[in-house]
Amino acid sequence: MYVILVYDVGEKRVGKMLKLCRRYLHWIQNSVFEGEITPVKLKELLASAKKIMDMECDSIIVFKSREEKWLDKEVVGKERNELGNFL
Amino acid sequence: MYVILVYDVGEKRVGKMLKLCRRYLHWIQNSVFEGEITPVKLKELLASAKKIMDMECDSIIVFKSREEKWLDKEVVGKERNELGNFL
Numbered sequence: 048m049y050v051i052l053v054y055d056v057g058e059k060r061v062g063k064m065l066k067l068c069r070r071y072l073h074w075i076q077n078s079v080f081e082g083e084i085t086p087v088k089l090k091e092l093l094a095s096a097k098k099i100m101d102m103e104c105d106s107i108i109v110f111k112s113r114e115e116k117w118l119d120k121e122v123v124g125k126e127r128n129e130l131g132n133f134l
Numbered sequence: 135m136y137v138i139l140v141y142d143v144g145e146k147r148v149g150k151m152l153k154l155c156r157r158y159l160h161w162i163q164n165s166v167f168e169g170e171i172t173p174v175k176l177k178e179l180l181a182s183a184k185k186i187m188d189m190e191c192d193s194i195i196v197f198k199s200r201e202e203k204w205l206d207k208e209v210v211g212k213e214r215n216e217l218g219n220f221l
Contacts, residue, residue, distance in 0.1 A: 051197055053140060055164040076195055077142040077165075093210055106211035108163055110138060110197070117204045123180055124193035 049115040050089065052080045054096070056105040063099045067092065075126075083115070136202040137176065139167045141183070143192040150186045154179065162213075170202070 052072060056064050065074070071092045072080035084092070089109070096107055112118055139159060143151050152161070158179045159167035171179070176196070183194055199205055 051138065053163060053166050055166075076140060076193055079140050079142075079195060093208075097210065100211050102211050104212055106163055106209060106213065108166060109208045109210070111206040111208065112199070112204055117199055119198040121180075121196045121198065122193060123184065123196070124187050124189050125191055126193065
């Protein structure tokens with residue numbers, strides 16, 4: 048399935064979360080990722096994320112769509128993902 | 135149509151952007167909004183956003199779906215939107 052994942056975590060945990068999410072999805076903006084992922088891999092990702100998160104103040108939202116084609120994407124301003132390859 | 139909007143703007147512009155987006159959509163996380171919006175209203179929102187943004191470093195990504203039911207949403211950790219009513 049196709050997912051959009053957005054996280055909001057404390058500054059101290061941003062680096063770890065970024066690294067984790069990039070193992071599974073494409074980084075498209077600051078704290079936003081997208082990509083094809085299996086339900087099993089998504090569970091694995093979220094289980095690892097929970098270990099990083101402070102559940103009192105951090106959050107992750109995952110939007111799931113069976114097919115990417117059901118979603119149109121419009122970007123305004125600077126596209127970030129070209130940075131992704133250098134980090 | 136149903137949209138998810140995510141912005142990444144410099145700290146100085148966050149307040150203005152938040153205020154603008156909340157006029158059109160529901161705030162669900164730090165810089166993430168969702169909701170039903172007409173194409174005309176979305177154009178209006180993005181035109182106003184462009185006036186706030188520094189196009190060299192800021193960005194907005196809008197995911198559009200014809201129907202909300204095509205998207206499932208899963209939240210891990212703290213849900214932020216209950217704050218929305220108090221701000």
